[in-house]
Amino acid sequence: MAGKIKQIIDVIISQRSKGNPAVTQALKAKFALKGINPDGYSAASADDQAVIGKLTMLAKDLGVSL
């Protein structure tokens, strides 16, 4: 399976930024500083369970429900 990571990242960013470009950029930087490069994943990226686990935790920290 593929694409789950990008999908989760998109949901988190969309829910937190509500489409605001400045907040989107800040969130992307925040992801990278947390160790997940959001631009490094596409719809074709394999569903790495370790990364999905990290993103699930991150969503919880950010108050986002997946």
Place this chain on the structure above:
Amino acid sequence: MKTAYSEKNSVDNIVKDIKDSFEGSDAKAVMFFASSSFDPQAVGRQMQEAFPEASVFGCTTAGEIVSGKMLKKSVVAMAFGPEVLESVKVVTINDLNANNAVENAMSEFEAFYKEPVMAMDHERYVGIILVDGLSMAEERVMDRIGDLTNVTFIGGSAGDDLQFKTTHVFADGKACTNAAVLALFKPKNGFDIIKTQSFSATDKLLKATEVNEDGREVLQFNGKPAAVAYAEARGVSVEDAAGSFMSNPVGLMIGGEPYVRSPQQIKDGGMVFYCKVKEGMELSVLESTDIVKDTRLAVEAKKLELGGISGISGIINFHCILRTLELEGKGQTEEYGSIFADIPTIGFSTYGEQYIGHVNQTSTMLVFKGSK
């Protein structure tokens, strides 16, 4: 927006100088940066007593900056009057290791502004963070702040004039260690941010394959002992690698811009940094450029963007001590100070800078816009 400084050698005289300079300013807040050469408890108490109606806060430094000058063994201050500040709330985190320390601070902001921090408009509010520069807590605190709000917090890690013994933050007349001061501003005319670091990325990449995150150590880059991989990337011997640290730190590239992680020392083949590196992070080896030129360009570009010098009412400059050391080594401190000669500015040489996360060898600046 007014700035003041004093290089007198007693706290009494310094506080008197600053009080006299701000006479009649009707300050809602007074922010100050003080050399650690002064008794911190006396500085904290007397600064608050001098401005009893204002929120007074600050920290100790490794050097100070005021409009047009870089100083040592001084105190610099900025008064925020009603013409620039709608409101301000200052909160102290007294114990950086306490559970829910950041959450509790955010609750205090919510109680004051009567609005959830998550719902606060990131264009109307801006936060300042000053944190104990020896606590190694900056990443944790910044990370949690960013979890809880979209409001930008920018700031610096307190210094102690390169003694590396104790740093202090000031608020409510007290000087605290293992603490942070958070100030949430609602500026009247808006604000902007400058983040500038004088490095360009090389094509050499180092992936952190084994780390001790809490110790800010990278044990392995690219599957090799970190010092060996770094030395190879630099084309130098491991013995000479530390000589490259200042001019060739590494950076996490985000949107084409480095978030600098500065190496501190080689330890048992690994490398200790001034901020955390996460396992799996891919870092670019950086090459230094000209601090004075780059900073001048960044400030001039912001002036232009905001409609000229009248578009800026003041700047707070959180300026890495490693940048200060480089400027001192090159005899460029006067030239650097002159960049801010025509702008009310205060700042200090930090033990780390805060913007979204914790960074090194950077200047993070809060720019207060002028009235239209």
